[in-house]
Amino acid sequence: xxxxxxxxxxxxxxxxxxxxxxxxxxxxxxxxxxxxxxxxxxxxxxxxxxxxxxxxxxxxxxxxxxxxxxxxxxxxxxxxxxxxxxxxxxxxxxxxxxxxxxxxxxxxxxxxxxxxxxxxxxxxxxxxxxxxxxxxxxxxxxxxxxxxxxxxxxxxxxxxxxxxxxxxxxxxxxxxxxxxxxxxxxxxxxxxxxxxxxxxxxxxxxxxxxxxxxxxxxxxxxxxxxxxxxxxxxxxxxxxxxxxxxxxxxxxxxxxxxxxxxxxxxxxxxxxxxxxxxxxxxxxxxxxxxxxxxxxxxxxxxxxxxxxxxxxxxxxxxxxxxxxxxxxxxxxxxxxxxxxxxxxxxxxxxxxxxxxxxxxxxxxxxxxxxxxxxxxxxxxxxxxxxxxxxxxxxxxxxxxxxxxxxxxxxxxxxxxxxxxxxxxxxxxxxxxxxxxxxxxxxxxxxxxxxxxxxxxxxxxxxxxxxxxxxxxxxxxxxxxxxxxxxxxxxxxxxxxxxxxxxxxxxxxxxxxxxxxxxxxxxxxxxxxxxxxxxxxxxxxxxxxxxxxxxxx
Numbered sequence: 001x002x003x004x005x006x007x008x009x010x011x012x013x014x015x016x017x018x019x020x021x022x023x024x025x026x027x028x029x030x031x032x033x034x035x036x037x038x039x040x041x042x043x044x045x046x047x048x049x050x051x052x053x054x055x056x057x058x059x060x061x062x063x064x065x066x067x068x069x070x071x072x073x074x075x076x077x078x079x080x081x082x083x084x085x086x087x088x089x090x091x092x093x094x095x096x097x098x099x100x101x102x103x104x105x106x107x108x109x110x111x112x113x114x115x116x117x118x119x120x121x122x123x124x125x126x127x128x129x130x131x132x133x134x135x136x137x138x139x140x141x142x143x144x145x146x147x148x149x150x151x152x153x154x155x156x157x158x159x160x161x162x163x164x165x166x167x168x169x170x171x172x173x174x175x176x177x178x179x180x181x182x183x184x185x186x187x188x189x190x191x192x193x194x195x196x197x198x199x200x201x202x203x204x205x206x207x208x209x210x211x212x213x214x215x216x217x218x219x220x221x222x223x224x225x226x227x228x229x230x231x232x233x234x235x236x237x238x239x240x241x242x243x244x245x246x247x248x249x250x251x252x253x254x255x256x257x258x259x260x261x262x263x264x265x266x267x268x269x270x271x272x273x274x275x276x277x278x279x280x281x282x283x284x285x286x287x288x289x290x291x292x293x294x295x296x297x298x299x300x301x302x303x304x305x306x307x308x309x310x311x312x313x314x315x316x317x318x319x320x321x322x323x324x325x326x327x328x329x330x331x332x333x334x335x336x337x338x339x340x341x342x343x344x345x346x347x348x349x350x351x352x353x354x355x356x357x358x359x360x361x362x363x364x365x366x367x368x369x370x371x372x373x374x375x376x377x378x379x380x381x382x383x384x385x386x387x388x389x390x391x392x393x394x395x396x397x398x399x400x401x402x403x404x405x406x407x408x409x410x411x412x413x414x415x416x417x418x419x420x421x422x423x424x425x426x427x428x429x430x431x432x433x434x435x436x437x438x439x440x441x442x443x444x445x446x447x448x449x450x451x452x453x454x455x456x457x458x459x460x461x462x463x464x465x466x467x468x469x470x471x472x473x474x475x476x477x478x479x480x481x482x483x484x485x486x487x488x489x490x491x492x493x494x495x496x497x498x499x500x501x502x503x504x505x506x507x508x509x510x511x512x513x514x515x516x517x518x519x520x521x522x523x524x525x526x527x528x529x530x531x532x533x534x535x536x537x538x539x540x541x542x543x544x545x546x547x548x549x550x551x552x
Contacts, residue, residue, distance in 0.1 A: 040098055040099065040548055040551035041497075041547065041548050041551040041552055042497070042514075042515065042516070042545055042546070042547055042548075043100050043101075043102055043118070043545065043546040043548075044102040044103045044104075044105070044118065044543055044544075044545060045096075045100075045103060045117065045118050045119070045531070045543075045544045045545060045546050046067070046088075046103060046115065046116060046117045046118065046122070046543070046544040047103065047105070047106050047111075047115070047116050047541045047542070047543050047544070048069040048072070048115055048541060048542050048543075048544075049069055049072040049073065049076045049080040049112070049113050049114060049115060049541070050072065050073045050075075050076055050112050050113055050540065050541060051071060051072045051073030051074075051075075051076070052069040052070055052071060052072035052073070052080075052083075052542060053069075053070045053071070053520065053533070053534060053535040053536070053542045054067060054068070054069070054070075054520070054521060054533030054534050054535070054542050054543070054544045055067065055068045055069075055070045055157075055158060055159045055160070055180075055220070055520070055521055055533065055535070056068040056070075056085065056158060056159055056160050056161035056177060056178070056220075056521065057161070057521045057522075057523045057531050057533050057544070058160075058161040058162055058163060058223070058523065059093055059094070059523050059525065059531070060163045060165070060170055061165065061170050062092065062169075062170050062171070063091070063092030063093045063094040063095065064087055064088075064091075064092075064093070064163070064193070065087065065088045065091070065093040065531075066085075066086070066087045066161040066163060066175065067086070067087075067088075067161070067521075067533065067544065068083070068084060068085050068086070068158040068159070068161065068177070069083065069084040069086075069115055070083055070156070070157050070158055070159065070180070070535075071083060071156045071157055072084070072156075073113075076113040077110070077113050079124060079127065080113055080114055080115060082127040082128050082129065082156065083127060083128040083141065083155075083156035083157065083158050084115070084124055084126075084127050084158070085124075085125050085126045085127070085140075085158050085161065085175070085177050085187075085189075086115070086122050086123050086124045086125050086126075087122070087123055087125060087199055088117055088119065088120040088121070088122055088123075089120060089121055089122075089123040089193075089197045089198055089199060090120060090121075090196065090197020090198070091119050091120035091197075093525065093531075094525050094526040094527065096119065096525075096529075096546060098548065098551075100118060100119070100546070101118065102118070103116055103117065103118035105513050105541070106540075106541045112540065112541055123198065123199055125175065125189060125191065125199060125201055126140050126177075126187070126189055126201065126204070127140065128140060128141045128154070128155065128156045128158075129141065129142070129154070130204075132189075132201060132203070132204040135203055135204045135205065136187070136204050136205060136206055138151050138154075138206070139154065140187055140204065140206070141154060141155040141156065141157075141158065141179045141181075141185065141187065141206075142154045142155070142185075142206065143155070143179070143181065143183050143184070143185045143206070143214075143260065144206075144260075145259060145260055145262070146210045146214070146260055146261055146262060147262070150259070152183060152256055152259050152260045153181050153182065153183060153185075153256055153260075155179040155180065155181040155185065157179060157180040157181055158177050158178065158179055158180070158187075159177070159178040159179070159180040159218065159219050159220055159221075160176075160177065160178040160218070160219065160220045160221035160222075160229075160231060160232070160299070161175060161176065161177050161178075162175070162176045162221065162222070162223040162229040163175050163176075163191075163223075164176065164223070164227050164229070164279050164280060166280055171192060171193040172191070172192040172193070173190075173191065173192075173280075174188050174189065174190055174191070174279060174280055175188070175189045175191050176188050176229045176231075176276065176279065177189070178218035178219065178220075178221060178231050178232075179218060180217050180218055180219055180234070181217065181218075182216055182217055182253040182256050182257065183209075183214045183215060183216060183256060183257050183260045184209075184214075184215040184216055184217050184218035184233065185206055185207065185209070185215070185218065186206070186207045186209075186215075186218055186229075186231055186276070187204065187205065187206050187207070188204070188205050188206075188207060188279075188284065189201050189203070189204050190202045190203035190204070207276070207284055207286065208283070209274075209286050211285070211286065212269070212274065212286050212287070212288045213261060213265065213266070213269040213270075214257060214260050214261060214265075214269075214270075215231070215233055215270070215274060215286070216233050216234075216235055216257070216270040216271065217233060217234040217235065217236065218231045218232065218233065218234075218274075219231075219232045219233070219234035219297065219298055219299065219314070220232055220298050220299040220432070220433050220520075220521055221299050221300070222299055222300060222301050222302070222435065224275065224302050224331075225302055225304070225306050225329075225438060226306070226329055227279065228275050228276055228277055228279055229275070229276040229279060230273055230274070230275055230276075230299070230300055230302075231273075231274045231276065231286075232273055232274075232297035232298060232299045232300065233270055233271050233272050233273075233274060233297055234296050234297055234298060234314055235270055235271030235294065235295060235296050235297070236296055236314075236315060237267070237271070237296075238315065238317075238416075240267050240268075240389070240391045240392065240414065241388075241389035241390075241391065243267040243390075243391065244264070244267075244379060244380055244381050244383060244384045244390055245381070245384050246381040246384065264379070264380035264381070266373065266376050266377050266379070267376070267391060268294065268372075268373040268376050268391070268413050269288075269373060270294075271294035271295055271296070271297065272288045272289055272290055272292060272293075272294060272297065273288075273289045273292045273297055273300050273311070273331070274286050274287065274288050274289070275287045275288075275289060275331060287332075287366075288366070289331045289332060289366055290366050290369035290370055290373065290412055291323075291331075291332065291333060291334060291336065291364050291365060291366050291368075291369055291412060292309065292311060292321075292323045292331065292334075292336065293311065293321055293323070293336050293361075293411075293412055293415035294412060294413050294414070294415050295313045295318070295319065295321075295415045295416045296313050296314045296315045296318065296416075297311060297312070297313070297314075298312040298313065298314040298431060298432050298433060298434070299311075299312060299433055299434060299435070300312075300323075300434075301434055301435050301436055301449070302331075302438075303436070303441065303484070303488035304438060304441055304442035304488065305328065305487070305488050306325075306328040306329045307324055307325040307326075307327070307328050307334075308322065308323075308324050308325075308487075308488045308489070309322070309323040309324075309325070309331070310322055310434050310449065310490070311323060311434070312431045312432060312433065312434040312451060313416065313428065313431050314430060314431055314432060315430070315431075316429055316430070316458050316459055317416075317426050317427055317428075317429070317458075317459045318416065318426065318427075318428045318429070318431050319338050319339065319415070319416050319419045319420070319424055319425065319426050319428065320338070320339040320341075320356075320425070320428060320431065320451075321336065321337065321338055321339070321415070321419075322336075322337040322338075322339070322358055323335070323336050323337070324337070332365060332366040332367075333363075333364070333365040333366065334363065335360060335361075335362070335363040336360075336361045336362060336363075336411060336412065336415070337358040337359060337360050337361060338358070338359050338361055338415075338419035338422065338424035338425075339356050339357070339358060339359070339424060339425055340356070340357045340358075340359050340423060340424050340425050340466070341354035341355065341356055341357075341425045341466050341467065341493065342354060342355040342357075342466065343466060343467055343468065343469075347468055347469050347470045348469075348470060349456055349469045349470060349471075349473070349474070349478055349495060349498050350495055350498045351495070352469060352495065353492060353493060353494035353495065354467075354492070354493045354494075355491065355492055356482075356490060356491050356492060356493060357491075358489075359419065359422050359423060359424045361408075361411040361415070361418060361419060361422060362408035362411035362412065363408075364408060364411075364412060369409070369412045369413070372407065372409040372412070372413060373413065376390075376391060379391075392409065392410060392413055392414050394417070396410060397410045397414055397417050397418055397421050398421060400418060400421070401418065401421035401422050425465070425466040425467065427459040427460055427465050427466055427467045428453065428459070428460060428467070429453065429454075429455045429456055429457060429458050429459050429460040429461070429474075430453060430454035430455040430477070430518070431451065431452075431453055432451075432452040432453065432454050432519060432520045432521070432522070432535070433451070433452050433519075433520060433521045433522035434449060434450070434451040434452075434522065435449065435450060435522040435523055435524055436448070436449045436450075436484070436524055437524035437525065437526060437528075439526070440524070440526055440528070441484055441488075445528075446524060446526075446527075446528040447483060447484045448481050448482065448483060448484065448524070448528070448549075449481075449482045449484060449490060450479055450480065450481055450482070450496065450522050450524060450530050451479065451480045451482065451493070451522070452477065452479050452480075452519035452520055452521070452522050452532065453477055453478050453479070453480065453519070454477045454518040454519060454520060454535060454536075455474050455475055455477055455518065456469050456471060456474045456477065456478050457471040457474030457475060458471075458474075460474070461474045472500075472502065473498065473499065473500030473501055473502040473511075474502075475502050475510065475511065475517075475518070475538055476498070476499025476500040476501075476502050476510075476511040476512075476515070476516070476517050476518065476538060477498075477499045477516065477517065477518045477519045477536075478495050478496075478497070478498045478499065478519075479495075479496045479497050479516070479519050479522070479530070479532060479547070480493045480494060480495055480496060481493075481494050481495075481496040481549065482494075496530075496547070496549055496552070497515075497516060497532075497547055497549075497552070499511055499512075499515055499516045499517050499518070499519070500512060500515060501515075502538070508540040509538065509539050509540055510538040511536065511538040511539060513539060513543075516532055516534065516543075516545055516547075517534055517536040517538045517539045517543075518534055518535055518536035518537075518538060519532045519533070519534060520533050520534060520535035521533035521535075525546075528548075528549065528550065529546055529547060529548045529549075530546070530547045530548075530549065531544065531545070531546060531547075532544070532545045532546075532547055533545075
């Protein structure tokens with residue numbers, strides 16, 4: 001007699017969805033096989049202090065793993081009461097044994113208030129407010145006014161890291177770190193690694209974003225194949241009409257930006273991928289790539305053709321994008337696409353994959369889009385009229401989608417609404433990091449891209465539209481795998497690992513501590529294993545995992 005999943009669930013006394021999540025994570029063997037598969041498939045590599053999330057995972061060419069503890073609780077014992085940028089010293093993360101034992105879940109107060117690792121030792125490189133002997137006079141993570149005289153925002157939110165080597169053996173270089181705030185920022189630490197694996201900081205600076213009117217919520221990112229950091233502006237601003245509304249509940253963010261600029265900000269100056277050119281020079285130069293679309297960028301990742309770029313859009317009801325540059329190594333001109341997905345005939349998040357078609361939005365250059373942006377300069381709160389907009393209207397977006405607009409500004413300045421108007425899927429929920437292993441994708445040995453979805457509830461967990469998943473465990477999230485073809489295109493997205501089970505009655509850990517919860521940052525190792533960092537309120541201590549898709 002053949003037992004279906006629902007029959008097995010009935011015998012086990014659990015829901016079919018709960019069992020499918022367990023099967024997806026642990027396989028279908030007996031107790032001994034299950035324990036073995038679990039140990040190989042998912043390993044807890046590190047935990048961060050109470051209140052903190054894991055951010056900034058970056059693996060250098062030597063296997064050095066940099067990561068941060070973002071916004072830890074003030075009540076933690078020093079030093080982990082401050083936001084922290086650091087590295088697991090003297091460990092090549094690419095050579096982790098497959099049978100590495102799990103780091104235990106923090107149990108004591110001291111463990112819960114620390115950074116713990118299963119291998120090596122975590123070394124602090126910098127913390128919020130550090131001045132490095134006056135090299136950063138206002139402190140690490142502090143944004144100052146454009147004229148350099150006044151503190152505007154002091155951040156405890158370090159995110160993306162990128163190490164740019166300056167010598168042949170990659171033991172010296174610059175560590176770039178995003179500071180995810182409004183206005184946003186980026187620091188650069190000059191670092192070197194000694195023979196004992198210990199790192200030293202020899203210089204520090206906060207980058208100047210004045211030439212691009214500042215930045216907004218610098219989130220995750222990647223290092224381009226030509227060694228320029230690509231920082232992401234996570235523009236959590238779903239309706240531009242409220243940008244100059246003085247009664248908008250988050251209007252203080254625009255006021256901070258106004259204090260930085262000395263004038264009221266133009267909304268269309270924010271929400272882009274920002275490339276840091278001249279990264280090892282005396283003064284790195286930020287360049288905003290308007291042609292890659294304006295939305296809530298989590299990060300972008302450039303494929304080995306140096307032309308195709310995939311971009312994730314964080315928030316609720318969001319879009320998955322692809323950009324194809326006109327010329328390899330130059331992100332200033334190209335074509336923007338948005339994904340239209342078709343879900344498999346199941347609502348089980350552990351089984352439901354999606355076929356992907358790419359909807360072409362428009363082609364342009366940065367300079368062309370910049371000319372459209374400039375038309376909205378000078379608008380401020382005095383121009384706001386309730387029920388109207390000072391910016392691109394929904395009617396203008398509809399006209400663009402119908403082919404009757406005078407130009408393509410809607411595609412690049414209101415990219416999410418434009419994509420939806422063209423029939424793309426605008427239902428993703430908390431779309432986070434998307435990443436590859438560049439070298440291994442190039443030689444075909446790891447031809448996969450991974451994407452973290454922190455949640456699959458709300459717009460992914462309803463009964464409408466293109467995505468209709470069972471959201472029973474939706475708060476715990478899912479990581480998707482996408483196969484790259486010979487042209488680095490993707491046409492299919494499949495669940496690699498699903499978080500949960502979710503227990504609404506649990507006191508501290510609503511999502512199982514033996515599984516991922518609300519995955520965020522993603523990095524892919526040389527052997528195809530995937531580092532998954534958490535940004536979750538469903539675990540008492542956020543965790544950093546090693547996931548082995550081959551062991552599944």
